[in-house]
Amino acid sequence: MEALCPLVESSTDTAHDRLTLGAVLRAFLPALLHLLKLGNHKLRVLWHLAACGTPALGANLFACPHCPHKHWAPRCCGDRHCPRCMAAKSWQWLEKQTRSLLPANYTHRVALSNRRIVAVDARHQTVTFTYRDYRHGSQLKELTLCALEFIRRFSLHILPPGLVRIRHYGILGNNRRKRDIEAARAIFKRRGRAVELQPQSVADKSMSCPLCGKAGIRLVAFIDPAGVVHMIGAGPTPCDSS
Secondary structure, X not given: OOOXXXXXXXXXXXXHHHXXXXXXXXXXXXXXXXXXXXXXXXXXXXHHHHHOOOHHHOEEEEEOOOOOOEEEEEOOOOOOOOHHHHHXXXXXXXXXXXXXXXXXXXXXXXXXXXXXXXXXEOOOOEEEEEEEEXXXXXXXXXXXXXXXXXXXXXXXXXXXXXXXXXXXXXXXXXXXXXXXXXXXXXXXXXXXXXXXXXXXXXXXXXXXXXXXXXXXXXEEEEEOOOXXXXXXXXOEEEOOOO
């Protein structure tokens, strides 16, 4: 998980901040909305992703136990299609699988990660991203699409509401996992293969204070999209913006 999200989205964002799926949607979605012809569910997801990490979703207030300063950070959307939010969640899922299941390769990805977006041209309304050409030795190549086609292709990966994306079956099924995994681990152990994988934890690391650099900052309050302050462990408080 990153130390802290940027304070706000603004015209002073770095080039890296603009090369994200959310930034692409914020730049092009309003003008192209009438051409996309998408259903209500997909449109809600796209708007949700566009608002991620911006003041539109409110903000979190973190307090550092080592210094007197408090730090505001925009709230994330938490959508399962969001590359920004799923980065930490994917690590959490991966670590859980390798700790509780078998020594195998597990993966959990979104349709398009932010690091694959390499250029956005607002004037010509184009987006350039990288992809693997598996027909030619998995070469890494770049593809430039008009913004309309880019958003249309991404929307094809938006899952229907209620669809479970990750399912376990066979020896990993919930009704037999505990019994069969223990038996499988015993077989691995008898054959001299490593049973427990302990990857370096990324998602569980404490966030660091951007001022003093020490770890352990805590979430103490948040502002919802309506501007109401919610203290953790207390009721909502109206936000005084004066």
